[in-house]
Amino acid sequence: MIFVTVGTQLPFDRLLGxxxxxxxxxxxxxxxxxxxxxxxxxxxxDIVARLERKDFRQLAQEAAVIVSHAGMGTIxxxxxxxxxxxxxxxxxxxxxxRNDHQHATAERLGGLAxxxxxxxxxxxGPAMDAALQGHALPLDQESMSPNRMQLLQEVRSFISDAx
Amino acid sequence: MRKAIAIRPAxxxxxxxxxxxxxxxxxxxxxxxxxxxxxxxxxxxEDVGHDVAPAPYHQFLDANRDTKLKLLVSAVQIAWIVLxxxxxxxxxxxxxxxxxAIRFASLxxxxxxxxxxxxxxxxxxxxxxxARRHADRLVTQWPEVAAKTDATYxxxxx
Numbered sequence: 512m513i514f515v516t517v518g519t520q521l522p523f524d525r526l527l528g529x530x531x532x533x534x535x536x537x538x539x540x541x542x543x544x545x546x547x548x549x550x551x552x553x554x555x556x557d558i559v560a561r562l563e564r565k566d567f568r569q570l571a572q573e574a575a576v577i578v579s580h581a582g583m584g585t586i587x588x589x590x591x592x593x594x595x596x597x598x599x600x601x602x603x604x605x606x607x608x609r610n611d612h613q614h615a616t617a618e619r620l621g622g623l624a625x626x627x628x629x630x631x632x633x634x635x636g637p638a639m640d641a642a643l644q645g646h647a648l649p650l651d652q653e654s655m656s657p658n659r660m661q662l663l664q665e666v667r668s669f670i671s672d673a674x
Numbered sequence: 675m676r677k678a679i680a681i682r683p684a685x686x687x688x689x690x691x692x693x694x695x696x697x698x699x700x701x702x703x704x705x706x707x708x709x710x711x712x713x714x715x716x717x718x719x720e721d722v723g724h725d726v727a728p729a730p731y732h733q734f735l736d737a738n739r740d741t742k743l744k745l746l747v748s749a750v751q752i753a754w755i756v757l758x759x760x761x762x763x764x765x766x767x768x769x770x771x772x773x774x775a776i777r778f779a780s781l782x783x784x785x786x787x788x789x790x791x792x793x794x795x796x797x798x799x800x801x802x803x804x805a806r807r808h809a810d811r812l813v814t815q816w817p818e819v820a821a822k823t824d825a826t827y828x829x830x831x832x
Contacts, residue, residue, distance in 0.1 A: 518696060564699075564722050583697030583793045587704065587831065615795035619816065623832075659704065661829025662815070666708035666765060666787065669811060670687050673763045673785040 513639075514574035515544035518582045519561045522549035523607055526599050529632035530578055531555055533639055543570055568592075576642040578635070581613035581628075586620055595642045597635065598628045686713045690761035690784075692752070692775045694768060695719040695736055698791060701767040704831040705789075708765075715759045717752070719771070732759070734771065753778045767791060767831075769801040776809050787811040790819075792830050798823050 515530050517523035527544060534542055534555040543557045545567065551558065562570070571577055571588050579585040581600040589596035600617040601607035621628040629638050689712040693702040699718045703725055716726045723731030732755045737748035752771055756764075756778040764779045764786040766772025776786040788809040790802040795816050798806075802825065806812055814820050815830035 564720060564725070581793075583791060584700045585697075587697070587700045590832070612793055612796070612799075616793045619795040620832075656832060658829040658832055662789075662813075662831060663705065663708040663829075665813070665828035666705055666789075667711070669785070669787050670689055670708070670712050670763050670765070673687055 512541045512543060512570075512574050513576050513578065514570045515542060515556070515578045516562075516567070516582070516585050517545065517547050517549070517580045518584070519545065519547050521601070521608060522547055522551070523580050523601055524549055524551050525605065525607065525632050526578070526580060526635075527551045527553070527556070529599070529635040533636055536636075537639075543574075576639065578639070581616040581620075583616065586616070586623075586626065589625055590623065593625060595625050595627065597638045597642060598626060599632060599635070600628070600630070686711065687762045688712070688759065689714045689763045689765060690717060690756065690759050690775060690779065691715070692717040692755075692764065692766045692772050694771055695722075697793060698767050698769060698772075699725075701789075701792060701831045705765070705767070712763070715755075715761070717755050717771075717775070737770075749774055756782070756784075763787070765789070768799060770804075773801045773805045773808070776805055780808060785810045787813060789813045790815065790825065792816075792832060794819065798825060 517526055531553045545562050546558050546560055572592055577589050577594050577596040579596055579598055581598045598617050600613035603611045617628045620626050627638050629635055689709055691702055691714055693699045695718055715730045717732040719734060719736035734751035735744060735748040737744040752774045756775060761779055761784050764775050764784050766775060767789050768791050772788060786809045788802060788805040790799050792815040812825045814825040814827055817827045820827035
């Protein structure tokens with residue numbers, strides 16, 4: 512199963528369209544898509560406007576590959592579940608978001624082992640094929656990173672120092 | 675060496691951990707281990723109390739970019755949550771509701787930490803800008819952002 516998500520707010524039909532095109536060439540794969548506030552229709556995708564968090568996590572868990580906008584909810588969930596995720600950042604100049612912070616997110620997080628960034632929807636096909644052929648990503652159970660330990664310590668100290 | 679503090683419920687810091695839904699909430703969940711020694715109440719916009727049970731969970735209306743009426747209802751709910759919890763400390767991973775919680779809680783002398791979303795890798799978010807003058811600690815999750823703003827960097831949820 513392939514899980515596609517564009518969040519629950521703004522539409523992102525450029526990504527859904529690219530997935531739909533891919534699905535046409537690759538029939539027989541189940542594709543579930545959380546479409547947000549979009550009118551996108553396709554009989555090749557199981558489209559749900561908005562998923563409960565636990566259903567979202569369940570689908571992410573079951574997916575062979577996750578395809579997403581550059582939203583932190585998806586990227587962090589993929590990280591926690593050690594799932595390959597293909598990211599297409601939203602573009603403000605196409606009216607897909609209020610600003611280009613997803614571009615920055617994608618640039619900064621493209622280096623994570625399980626994240627593959629595509630900058631153009633036409634690159635979805637090759638990225639999908641590579642992910643599904645399972646060029647095994649070096650994904651172990653996620654361990655606590657030094658970055659995260661540092662932030663946890665900072666929050667802990669802030670709380671215990673509060674008079 | 676820091677002296678070990680005996681944990682008595684009455685003496686524990688009461689923390690309100692507040693975040694918008696979606697990615698903001700997922701980032702808050704990655705901070706849960708930091709609240710182990712505190713009495714922590716969580717607040718967010720979706721029905722996600724099961725993520726943090728048995729800790730108390732308070733839900734409020736998501737009002738980002740919605741009508742002014744919804745925004746007002748959301749603000750009143752957040753004020754009410756702050757009144758009920760009376761936190762010593764507010765920690766938020768954004769967005770606008772975190773800023774509001776900081777404003778309300780500061781009226782009761784609470785200390786506050788605004789942690790800007792890890793999604794903001796080039797500049798601070800609008801909510802972080804709003805929180806700048808009110809949060810005791812403004813934190814970015816990117817050293818590059820810390821270098822050009824008054825936010826500080828202390829690691830990230832990644």
